[in-house]
Amino acid sequence: MEKEVFEHHLNANRRHFLGKMALGVGGVALGSLLMPDLLSGKKVAEDQLPLGLKHFAAKAKRIILLVQNGAPSQLESFDYKPKLNDMFGQDLPPSVRGDQKLTGMTAGQKSFPLVGSKFGFKQHGKSGTWVSELFPNIAKITDDICVIKSMHTDAINHDPALTFMQTGAQVGNRPSIGSWFSYGLGSENKNLPAYCVLLSKGKGNGQGVYSKLWSNGFLDSSHQGVQLSASEDPILYLNNPDGMDRKTRRNMLDHLASLNQMGYDEFGDPEIPAKIKQYEMAFRMQTAVPEITDVSKEPDHIKKMYGPDCMVPGTYAANCLLARKMSESGVRFVQLYHQGWDQHSNLVGEMKGQAKDVDMASAALITDLKQRGLLDETLVIWSGEFGRTNYCQGKLTKENYGRDHHPRCFSIFVAGGGVKAGVSYGKTDELGYNIIESPVHIHDLHATIMHLMGLDHEKLTYKHLGRRFRLTDVHGHVVKDLLA
């Protein structure tokens, strides 16, 4: 019962929560903005917190998730497999492939010729982390990051795999990971959404993104990710119409509030004062959001660090800089998607461009956070939705090749927020097909992220259709070896 009461609160049921607030308390933020920050003080009685909240001291307070949408090849980024170069053109041994299902794109191929990276690898930093030449800037920060080479997932098509990474399930109307954090931890900033989403596109073969990826699922829609765009309205409909300045708007809102107050006098419905506050919140957002999205006042050395693209709205670099600003202002979960990583063919040509899009700014983001002393409390995750095959899809030449989807292993990196730095975790076999040491499933990654944020993934639940749901469904283990 207690638990339901708190699920009820967390979900910000309007009547019980906002209604009462509006009647007696006042000053509450609204929207995904509207949950009070349950972790901002320690005085709340323990039994008044949802079960998930009291278990660990949080290492991280905020998350920035850099989704490399389309699935960058691990074999040209972090998982160095010289053996593949030695075995160029030879067929993938059936014993290695085992019972792995193939996508319809290569299932009909007569052979599965192995191909190694066209790009050179070197070890970097004190940690000696292997990084390919495509990522020279990430190579410079290897001692600040933790590369996981033993990620694996269940799905082999983009939509289900990306949905799985975002929601813990391949299909169905489940809440996105950011929505779970909005639900579980609320917002740190009463003028900004707890969960913000930024999109960018590379020139490589792209797969679309879709709003389901930042959906609140069955949680209250106040936990939905809010997409910020590169347009004049960073949040949809943020700007006043032409001919309406801020003073005129203020005047309008004052008249509106008086009218609404008359309605409240008649009906006594607590929704009415809640709505007055909603308009005030919107009014505050009109100034708070543009302040956040304006990067022009950033000093030159910062702009230089993120690269010239960071001044071009809508680019990955600009979004990285925005992500830092939002996170710094207390946005709980910032999520970037960079499209274009689906190299079924012309991998050599496309991957250069894709890497160039993200290398400098990804590294800059981590360095920037570190210099501000924020990296310790901010967890940064750089990841695609699955890996790519060690054999060539389509025509194999000495100069170029393509790679199909591969769920059995892929590489990601994480940084800050209580994660070990300067570490490479997990191993794949010498052909880069199967994991041979320390596998990390998507559910395990989710469990670990939640742990770092102070939440027990088995206890942050929401009852829906008669069942208690969690991000990790009935799976997931915290990967203790990754914790600093």
Added chain:
Amino acid sequence: MKKKVLQFVLLSAILISCKQNGEYASIPAKKIPDVVDYNFDVRPILSDKCFTCHGPDVNKRAEDLRLDTPEGAYKALKDTENEFAIVPKNLEKSVLYQKITAKDSADLMPPLDSNLKLSSYEIQILKKWIEQGAAYKPHWAFTAIDKPELPELKNNDWAENEIDHFILQKLEDIGLAPNQTADKERLLKRVSLDITGLPPTPEMQKRFIGDDAADAYEKIVDELLASEQYGEKMASHWLDVARYADSHGFQNDQLRTMWPWRDWVIHAFNENYSYEKFVTYQLAGDLVPQKNLETILATGFNRNHKINQEAGIIEEEFRIENVTDRTNTFGKAFLGLTLECAKCHDHKYDPISQKDYFSTFAFFDRMPPRQNKGEVLAEAPLITITDEVVENELPFINKKELEDVDVMVIEEKPDVRTTHLLNRGVYDDVGEEVMAQTPESVLAFDDNTYERNRLGLSKWLFDAKNPLTSRVFVNRMWQEIFGAGVVRSSGDFGMQGDLPTHVGLLNWLSADFMENGWDMKRLIKKIVMSATYKQSSVVSEDKLALDPDNKYLSRMSRLRFNAEMIRDHALATSGLLNPEIGGRSVKVYQPDGLWEAASSGRGVLANYVQDHGKDLYRRGIYIFIKRTTLPPVQLTFDAATRDQCEVQRQSTMTPLQALITLNDPTILESARVFSEKLIQEESTVADKIEKAFGTIVCRTIKPEEKEMLLSYYDEQESAFSLETEKAAAFINVGEYPAAQDRDVVKVAALMQIIHTIYNMEETIVKS
């Protein structure tokens, strides 16, 4: 930061104090009843806290003990002869009671690591139940509908029809009096929106207010039910249930053309097809004896699910996914059951086995394999809508384009494959073969009566003995009108769902609905003719404290318009609304770049190409739905995502909604056009404001409102006259042609007033 914590603590204090003041006192579960009822008192506890390990799921059952059946609970415990979980009327011998009250945490049930805990109230209920004999009863929703007698009332003056007997009886029990009848203006607004989704016209307002006849209200109700807009309103809910969209979903998310099916839905509602006919056509229109193009078109219902057109998918995986979607939709839409929970394992709470799941699945598994793959508008089986077809057979289809339109439909291939149970629900982990069959716990599937195909399935659904079909639909119509169902979890009538607040009422209405030929218009009329419905929505502090969620309906709930209504209201009141019915979906104003940013760049839906002219002013149900980038205004106002069957929308309140009503060009344009129209009329400013207010809020303006808006107008007029360029910019919104020779300053000033009225809380609330 500290302030926020304080707010939270204060909030808790308020909730607790309300509780002490009796907020929950009226809720039966809080008071240990004299006679403990298995269904209403005990089972919710067992189901929530015990069945996970001691319930229907044989694979997860611990210690071979099940507590969901009397046989299971009364039999000797594993490896014992004389120990029993429950011994009726004997607490000491009931190991269950000993376990739930164990002092030693090692013995305690539920175990600590389950994160589940029984409250002292729950323990008291279980104790009393065992003392009283631990009698089990079948789940209330799985027992045939028995039409109850109307409850006797102490005061019978209030009741206007049968509904009111059930509502008033409960109110008398808990000591609340119903509200007075709402004033005529507000009642008209409410009933007009509930039946047609549109506000009443000024003409209708005038007519109704001036009509003192006893049947004035009933005449209006009949008029609204007879209007074509009724079909559109009903369709807006059905499109959620049917997960209708204009794109296939998944990452490529290409265009599809299912809109003629939507035209049929509107037509069927307006023709007042019985619910039986309406559903049978959709489930089995290809199998009915009177099969024709119309009945086949209706089967498009089961092709509305998403289709993955991504290259390289494993065909069987997504074929299974689509059949799964049809099966789950069948469960949720018609039976109010979470069938999907039994796909991977036996249902943990409801008596539905995994075999039941795949037996139901088998009905939807007889489709021919996929042929014309790739990015096509419609995948076979399909029917082609030509001009001849429209003229001769399907005149209700609003086809304006020259080219033919393909619509996906269902086709039965009885021998195309055998259906198997899939272990863990995994598409390629094939288990035992199953026959088409329905869950026996709901109603046995008698194959002497029903064919083993979708037509037989429909007959089973509409068998008078089926306990769910009528209850589930009646409950949803109640939900659409009152904001919440008699069973609040309208998608879950199973063991974990909410219990009905008025079980007698639900049974009576459901029986009445069946007895009267599943007549949907009659059902809606019955509801809106009740005194319960006609109550005012004013809420006193007492009522708010006693019944904050309005479960007992001692007042009408004040309900915010849904996404479609907000749009339709602005267009209708300003005169912009294009009343055309049906046709292809339209692309209305939308911020630039949304589709472009999220698309892969391929196909006709990569770029948003907005429509123009009259198409901009169509009703909300016709807005183009691209699944991967939903229309932003709709989404922000809680429209369904059309990802899967949805039977209940949320109703949230966020600042993003305020930004829309403040800055969305649709609302601004409505204000501008309305202002231009009024400025052209020969009347005083006060008259204009009064008229705008009456049209938009649907009631007479109060003197204090009028006074305030008048002075606001004067202020705005002088401000704009000093800055005419601002006035010109402000009124330059929307594509609707500007009025000739308009007075820029006056139009802008009045537009400001009208736009403020559009933003009033009451404007978009049924109050």
